[in-house]
Amino acid sequence: MAQQKQVETTGLLGWVDQRFPLTATWKAHLSEYYAPKNFNFWYFFGSLAMLVLVIQIVTGIFLVMHYKPDASLNDAGVPVAFASVEYIMRDVPWGWLVRYLHSTGASAFFVVVYMHMFRGLIYGSYRKPRELVWIFGCLIFLCLMAEAFFGYLLPWGQMSYWGAQVIVNLFAAIPFIGPELSIWIRGDYVVGDATLNRFFAFHVIAIPLVLLGLVAAHIVALHEVGSNNPDGVDIKAKKDANGVPLDGIPFHPYYTVHDILGVSVFLIAFSAIVFFAPEAGGYFLEYNNFIPADPLKTPPHIAPVWYFTPYYSVLRAVTDDFLMYWMTPFLVLYALLAVGTARQASVKVITLAAVVALIAGFFLVEAKFWGVVAMGAAVLILFTMPWIDHSPVRSIRYRPGWHKWVYGVFVVVFLVLGYLGVQPPEELRNLVAKIGTRLYFAFFMLMPWWSAMGEFKSAPDRVTFAAH
């Protein structure tokens, strides 16, 4: 007989532990995972994102039982997909609740994820050794955007339809392969039944699988290196005789009870929307989306749902004159700055080559394509955070006072771009969107310089914490 694994537990748990690392996993990730004791308000949003993920999966399973991804018209002249959503709302017991939980959950997901990302940004949670935690997080954000985009087509209303049409058409702007690519994505010359069915497949199977895998990787990577904290102090540097960080407390029970409180307060806000304002004034469920999709009637004003609007503004801001008068001079100065100050020759060469290629591209390819590039870059630039932040401290608490203003302006810019994204274009708004887009990219592109400038306070040895 093979050697039995030695375990401390007995009985049924002992039997399991000899065959599966149940107690070991529980300890490693909960009861003996030491988290800094000085977490504040901003640290609720990770667990809340997990909660919303579970809400979306559970409600999603029940919606799939009754939803029909079918663009054909029923005998009353209503698309089957659209009618099946109303069937869920009226004839499926508690269907209305499940559907509103799912539709509100989509927006709630972005609220908590934006808060979670902002936390990472201000406390330097992406800095070494947490680069992979951050990268997995950025990938989760990308997946979430894809998941939301695919899911939004499914109710098959006017906004679903035309929103998808606009976004898929963006791919047509790619030189040479664009038009063929957009047909390949849609599976048809216009958004149609083929598109609806493949988006359904992506929404319920492909993206959720990737999303769950990434969430697991995000947490495993986090627990490998340990959580950051509002002071940006490394708690593993000071340990007691048993090897437990002096400023660490076991995640369970301290942060489990803490997060239960967070969940409870979050659910109050969430339920208030679900039960009293599920449309959230036309921002969570757009009014136009109660009109069935009609390929022959283009709505006068197509706006994406609120969580995409900052990026939509970036897309719209990129025009020929933006590239000529706003981007090109900036890039030239940027190249000079990089060549003049960068320490490694490779950085100089790469920056210079990229700038030359971009400016040449501005002349060769239409602005619409660069709008798509800018929109993508606005998201992808987040991946570079661990390497572009050169400040000697992690947390904003010990950075120069004016850094807080830089972050403040960045947040205002993001909100303004979001506001402009839901508004129809107009001269003054377009100008503001261009300024916003310019500042959004300047924040990241100039970070290697400004993040190291100014008088830094020295971070303390131990975290700052006042007992409750």
Place this chain on the structure above:
Amino acid sequence: MKKLFAQLAALLASAVIAGTAAASGGSSYPLDRFPVEKLTDQAALQNGAKLFVNYCLNCHGASAMRYNRLRDIGLTEDQIKRHLMFSAEKVGEPMKVAIRAADAKEWFGALPPDLSVIARARASHDGTGSDWLYTYLRAYYRDGTRSTGWNNALFENVGMPHVLWPMQGARGATIEDVRESRDAKTGKSEGFVRTTISFDAQGHRTEATDKVTGGHPHAGKTIRLGKPEGGGVSSAEYDSQVADLVAFITYLSDPTAGTRVRLGVWVLMFLALFTVFAWNLNRIYWKDVK
């Protein structure tokens, strides 16, 4: 940096102002406010249901709504069968339309939309869908140039004729369109010109153009509706009947809304209580953390 922040804030403010200015200038016919108390008035909802099946359900379906759901508004299945079901056999059937799609397309130029969720679709940042419907059904006027003989102040060149005219009667309208006239070559302003189109209660059209003199003219279109003539009920009674109908259509668009709000109160009370316990649990555990 502070200066930059202030400039950004100023830009944000001006963008918001520009946005609201554009929104208020969008619609030329203002929305009236639907009397929301009708939504909880069962007699009004029942009367609305009667009007709906008599006047709307001939051309418009409400295919997501089943007849027997009307028990929600205090009707018995027997009452539903006897008074409301003209085009269905069984009480569990959806409220489908009797008109054939091909006929509708020929007669009105378009398929009359299904009204299941119309009150939600017509909502906008200007008002609720109920406000829109309440205004729309009271904004018809005679227009002899239209194939149906009717036009609508809120929904210009609408395909639907004024189905409720036996109640409201017919009326004319005066449409004033003020535009700035410009010299074709130089583009210089030559003052404002007003085009006045009038329809009498029979729909006869007359048009007059004059120059606007004095005051501070603005370009824009305004519609004034005439006094209805020959209606079966008074103007106030007509408004009340339309409000009943709109109350029913609003209920129809979201029949679980009442249950949802009532349940929501209990859910929030439970969560408030739960938060008290969660707060205390957290407090007791965290006493240990020094």
